[in-house]
Amino acid sequence: MMHLHFLPQPPVQWAAGQRLMLSLWGRALLRASVRGWQGLLTMLGIVLMIASSMGSAAQAARLDDELVAKDSTQQMPDLRVFPAGTKRKVAFFELMIPLIVAENQRLAEQRDWLLAMRKRAGDGGRDYSEREQERLNGLCDQANLPCDVTREDIGVSWNRLLLRIDTLPLDMVLVQAIEESGWGTSGHARNANNLFGMRCFSHGCGIGAAGREYRRFENLETGMAAYFSNLNSQRSYAKLRELRGRLRNAGQPVRSEDLIPTLSAYSTRGNAYFVTLYDLLRWNRGLMRTVRERLAANGALS
Incomplete structure (x- = not known):
């Protein structure tokens, strides 16, 4: 059973903006204790600012709740509540x-x-x-x-x-998910737990236009398992498996850069698709590493 754990949260789950406001409130309270009525009026103003932020931050607060959920399965939250970036x-x-x-x-x-x-x-x-x-x-x-x-x-x-029966490089999986789901904001990601653009071709099998529907998954875990199964078992990705096997047998690391060119069956865009994935790797690898290290330090990957 997998549990998602994120950075330690306060007992009441506040959105990021609200947590910042509470921090500022605490500092103002300390100042108010030495400034008399003027300080108390300042503190009252900050309280009103926090209250006014509650409604506008409601969606972000709900997303916080979803992201720190410790259920055995996960549904795709709406990441559009965060600004692009x-x-x-x-x-x-x-x-x-x-x-x-x-x-x-x-x-x-x-x-x-x-x-x-x-x-x-x-x-x-x-x-x-x-x-x-x-x-x-x-x-x-x-x-x-x-x-x-x-x-x-x-x-x-x-x-x-x-x-x-073998693993895939973390950063390769991430950049494919980025490209195929628009950072998790596409309709098939939000409404079908499908972050990898996997299709089905019988009427009513998923969501979208008949004949080219996107597969619908019960949760994110089953969608992830289907993606791995696709690359690990379908004939279209035999070259990926053969290269990975040769690297394993030679005692060499299996790198995203080596496997990406074997994904020609994943997109009709050809080399342009590979270039996009390489660019996403280059632009985001540092942040991927930072987030992974932080999650590991907080026990979220055990």
């Missing part, structure tokens, strides 16, 4: 990074288990229990491979299965 980017990264990290952790655990099972098989320990067979079959289904697991064999090559 750094504030919206930070809110987007605070929402997305824990989701991506959680999915990568899930895949890494699955991969470690498969590697241990492959080693055991190589050592002659192929007597798979019913529970192991069930899990192997489930991972084959996840990888979209036609396995036929028995007590003695998994029915497919280990290498082929391991190519499809």
